[in-house]
Amino acid sequence: MQSPDRSLAATLAELPLEWPDDPLPAIRAAVRAANELLVVLDDDPTGTQSVHGISVLTTWSVDALRAELESEAPAVYLLTNSRSMPLAQAQALNAEIGHNIQAAAESRQSAGRPGSRRPVVVSRSDSTLRGHFPGEVDALAAALGGGFDATLLIPAFIAGGRYTINDIHYVADGDLLIPAGETDFARDATFGYRASNLREWVAEQTGGRVPAAQVAAISLETIRRAGPDGVAAELAALHSGGVCVINAASERDLAVAALGILQAEARGKRFLYRTAASIVPLRAGIRPRPLLTRADLELPAAGGGLIVIGSYVSKTSGQLAALLAQPGLMGIEIDVAELLFGDHAEREIARVAAAAELQLRENQDVVLFTSRQLVTGADAEHSLEIGRRVSSGLVSIVRSISVRPRYLLAKGGITSSDTATRGLDVARALVLGQILPGVPVWRLGPESRYLGMVYIVFPGNVGGPGALAEVVAALR
Numbered sequence: 001m002q003s004p005d006r007s008l009a010a011t012l013a014e015l016p017l018e019w020p021d022d023p024l025p026a027i028r029a030a031v032r033a034a035n036e037l038l039v040v041l042d043d044d045p046t047g048t049q050s051v052h053g054i055s056v057l058t059t060w061s062v063d064a065l066r067a068e069l070e071s072e073a074p075a076v077y078l079l080t081n082s083r084s085m086p087l088a089q090a091q092a093l094n095a096e097i098g099h100n101i102q103a104a105a106e107s108r109q110s111a112g113r114p115g116s117r118r119p120v121v122v123s124r125s126d127s128t129l130r131g132h133f134p135g136e137v138d139a140l141a142a143a144l145g146g147g148f149d150a151t152l153l154i155p156a157f158i159a160g161g162r163y164t165i166n167d168i169h170y171v172a173d174g175d176l177l178i179p180a181g182e183t184d185f186a187r188d189a190t191f192g193y194r195a196s197n198l199r200e201w202v203a204e205q206t207g208g209r210v211p212a213a214q215v216a217a218i219s220l221e222t223i224r225r226a227g228p229d230g231v232a233a234e235l236a237a238l239h240s241g242g243v244c245v246i247n248a249a250s251e252r253d254l255a256v257a258a259l260g261i262l263q264a265e266a267r268g269k270r271f272l273y274r275t276a277a278s279i280v281p282l283r284a285g286i287r288p289r290p291l292l293t294r295a296d297l298e299l300p301a302a303g304g305g306l307i308v309i310g311s312y313v314s315k316t317s318g319q320l321a322a323l324l325a326q327p328g329l330m331g332i333e334i335d336v337a338e339l340l341f342g343d344h345a346e347r348e349i350a351r352v353a354a355a356a357e358l359q360l361r362e363n364q365d366v367v368l369f370t371s372r373q374l375v376t377g378a379d380a381e382h383s384l385e386i387g388r389r390v391s392s393g394l395v396s397i398v399r400s401i402s403v404r405p406r407y408l409l410a411k412g413g414i415t416s417s418d419t420a421t422r423g424l425d426v427a428r429a430l431v432l433g434q435i436l437p438g439v440p441v442w443r444l445g446p447e448s449r450y451l452g453m454v455y456i457v458f459p460g461n462v463g464g465p466g467a468l469a470e471v472v473a474a475l476r
Contacts, residue, residue: 006177011165011249016224018252023228023259024287030262031285037068038075038284039101040122041094041140043083043131044413045420046459047124048440050159050277051075052289052433056442058421060097065104069117074284077124077431081417083131083191084388086381090132091139094123098143120265120273122283126413127157127276128171128185128461129193133205137274141241148272150216150238152261153198156248157276159437160462164247167217168196184314185461189383198245216244223247223256231260235269251278258282277438292433292441294475297454303406304360305475307468308419309369310394311412311460319411319468320369326469328476329365332356336371339393340386349393353400360403365472368397391418398423407475409456411468416457424449435471438462 040047048056056077057064068076078097082090101119123140125131134151141148156164161172162180170177171185179196180186186193195201199215216238222230238244248254258279261271273279281288307329309320324331332355338348352368359366370390395418398408408424410416420426420442427447432454435441439462442455458468 005179005182006170008163008172008175008177011177015165015220015249018250019224019227019256021227022252023255024282024285026228027255027259027262027282028285030259030266031074034262034266035117036120037071037073037117038122038280039065039068039119040075040077040124040280041080041082041097042077042124043080043090043126043136045079045081045416045457046413046438046440046462047277047280048077048431048442048457049434049438049459049462051077051281051284051286051431051440053286054431056429056431058427060100062100062103062107065100065119066107069104069119074286075280079417079421081414081421082136083125084384084391084414084417085132086384087132087135090136094136094140095143098140102144120283122273122275122280124275124277124280126185127155127160127162128183129155129169129180129201130185130188130191133274134202134210137272141272144272146241147270148241149269150235150242150244151272151274152244152246153202154246154248154254154257154273154275154279155198156246156254157278157438158248158251158254159278160276160459162276163249164198164245165220165249167198167245167247169198169201170196190380190387202243202245210243214242216242218244218246218257218260220247220249220253223253228256228259228263231257232263232267235260235264235271236267238269246279248278251282254279255282289433291437292435296432297407297441297475299454299475300406302363303404304363305365305407305409305472306356306360306398306401306405307365307367307409307411307472308394308398308415309367309411310391310415312370313460315463316411316460318465319463320367322466323367323469323472326473329367329472330359331367331369334368334370334393334397336373336390339390345393349396349400353397356397357401357403360401360405365476368394370394387414391415395419395423404450404453407454407456409458409471411458412460420455420457424453424455426455429455435474436463436467439467439471
C-alpha cells in the first residue's frame, strides 16, 4: 500500500534532530587509512552531479583501471550507459568491467607494487529507481568474486529532492513529498514499478526472490540518535549478500551513514553499493565545492551554445518551454517520427544539422529538441530500441555539425551519454563541479572532437521550471 503525499517541511520537522557532529573530517581520515579507490559504474553521465576534480572514463581496459589504481584520485567514474541497454547486454557489460577491475587489482598485487589500493565498487543509478536492478548488480557481484555481506541500497539524492524516510522513497515537488511509485518515473515504459517502500520495491524487482521481510534497513532513528557507531553496529550484523536500505533525509544523514559504512568495512565487512549520486562524494571523502560560475568555465568570448534535449519526462518539457520563451536563441524541433523511418531519418538529420550550423555560425545559441510526443513500443525491449534509434539520430545531428559550439549542454541521461561518447568521441573528461545543484559540468579531454570544450550534463529529472533557462542565460 502506498503512502499519501506529505508536506516536505512538516515531515522533516517531525524527524529526530540531525546528528550534531560533522562526520567529514573522520570520513577523510578513514578514507586515507583504507587506501582505496572508489570505482563508480555510472549507468548514465548524470551520476557525476555530486563530485568535482574526478575523471570520467568511457573505456575500462585493465591497463586503464590499473592506471587509476596507481593514481592519487579518491574515485573514478566509468560511463557505462547501461540504462540504455537490454538487460542481457547490461549484465554482460557489468561482468566485463567487474572482471577487469579484479584483474587490474590482482596485477598490481602480483607485481608487488607498494601502496596498492583496493577497489571499492559502486553501481550508480537513478535516484527515481529506474535501471537494471538487480540484474546488473548481480552480474557485477559475481564478476568481482562474490563474498559481499550486503548490497547497500542508497537512492537518496538530496540536491534533487529524493528522500528515503521510514523505508519509503519520496520525490519532492515543491513542498510536496510524493511516494516514488506514484510519480511519472514509476510509469517508465522500460523500468516501471509500483512500490514506494524500498523493501517492497526490492521484492518487486527480484520477483519475490528476496522477500520484503528479508531486506534490512538502517533507519533515521539509528542514524540521528546512534550516529556512525550505531550504523556500523547494525551493518556488522549483515551477511550472506542480502540487501540493506539506507534511509536519509539530509546530507548529514548520508555523511553519518558513510562514516558508519567505513567503520564496518574497516572491521572486515564487504559491501557492494547501489546508489544515487549523493553518497559518492561522502564515501570518497571529497569536500563540497561552491556552484560554478561563468568565470570558472573560461568559455570563449564568441560563439553560440548548443543545447541538445532528448529527455521526454514532464519536468524536461516544462523546462524546455521556459527556455524557448527566452529571447536570443533559436529552437529547432526534431521530428521523432521521422527519425524512426529509414530515408526519412537521413533527411531529418540533414535538415536539423544544416539549420543548427547556420545559426551557430551567426553566434546564436541553438536548442535542438525532440518532439514532445513520447513514442513507445509494445514492450520494454521495443521501447528501449526506439530510444536507441532516437538517440542515434541526435548523435548523427551533432556529428554533422562542423562548427565548434561555445559550449554544449545535453539534457537527459541517455542523450548526454551518447552525445559524449558517440557525438563528441569523449574517452576521458574531468568533472569541474556543478553549475546548479545536480547539474555537472565536464571539460573534455584531448581525445574528443573539441579539446577542452565545456560539456554540461543536465539530468532530465533535475531542476525547477526555470532551471534550463537559468543556465543558458548565465552562460551568455
